[in-house]
Amino acid sequence: MRGYVDPLLGVMDLSSIGSMLAAAKTGGEGDGMHMPTLDELYPEPFWRIGEWFEFNRIDLIRVIATVALVVLVYLGARRTRLVPGRGQSTFELAMGFVHKQICEAAMPPAMARRYLPFIATIFFGVLALNITGVLPFLNVSSNGLVAVPMILAVCAWIAFVAQGIRSHGLGHFLTDNLFPKGAPKVMYILLTPIEFLSTFVLRPVTLTVRLMANMIAGHFLLTAFFVMTSYLLIEGAGLMKGLSLLTAAASFAFVIFEIFIAGLQAFIFAILTSVYIGLASEEH
């Protein structure tokens, strides 16, 4: 590991100053503040199977988030009753949010029901994998890596293309999207490549990059404030230590902000997917 800054330490300085001091003494090289880098998203693997299969910290976080989500869904849905208990109410509230605010916002009700399993998987999957970015001891979101956003974006792409073909047939779907009605024929030289790029290339690319970049940026933001706080507190001279109070407060605010971002990005990914599917099914 390059540098001593582990995302783990970032939160430990908020929760336990003692262990933070110990870590600083053992890990610190005394050459100033180490700002976060992308390296934290690509840690050394602790398992290697064969030539190319590696299992590292990020994979572990991904698996933990998955297991936690599965357990939560099971707890919420194991005994569904007409008059719900607390767990079921929360479960229904979350499902109802995806159903009413995401699916039905972009599709007619019958279609919203059909796509709810897919959209809910996207929403809760992205949310669970995002939220690890603010959870103590995990402190990094696996969505900062391209794999999950890209797989989900590809699924979304397949879903809206399939819906378009099912609703209009391949020919109509393509002509509707690539040759917008009402434009002069000459304009198609310009419009068709643009429409092709925006509909069939940029949609999945922006879905992927938006989510991934948000998670990387959030991780950097949090880690930077955590590192600053610990650095100012330990190595700051005299009054400079007081500044750590300020950065600690900012850390706290950004943790709240990142929780919001985790939900917001899950919402954006899910609602854009439903909007794409809804648009593909609509008459033009």
Place this chain on the structure above:
Amino acid sequence: MWLAEGTPEGIGLFIPPWDEVIISSLCLIVIAIAVGKYGVPRYLKVLDERAEVIEGGIKRAERAEEEIAQIRSGLDAEKEAARLEAAKVREEAKSDASAIVAEAKAKAGDEARRISEAAQRQIDSERRAAEVSLRKDVGTLATELAERIVGESLKDSALAGRVIDRFLDDLESQTAAGKGV
């Protein structure tokens, strides 16, 4: 791919290594099963059940309302029938009463006539009896008078006059005494 070791740069950030893809796919499949195959169907099921229960409740309430309306209209009809019945009974009673009165009147008239006839008959028979006895008495008296007149006339005509007077007086006093009694 051993290339995946270390931090990728540039476009490498957007090319996931195969192990990442596999682990991510597995995680997403597990999530899809938990959320899409387990959570969502249960959510939709309870949603539908609840909607059904609410709809059923509304339907039941409507049916009950209908029933109440039916019963109420039935009651109204019954009340109307009862009112008509009462009016009819009253009417009948009235006519019955007048018939009864008329009958009683007729009966009373008959009775009165019968009684008065009986009385009349009795009076007639009494009168006849009285006539008979009177006639007999008058005959006796006349005979008695005639005997006295005949007996005295032989002696004195003045005496005969006196006898007649006395007889008449007696007769008169008898009548008065009879009236007085």
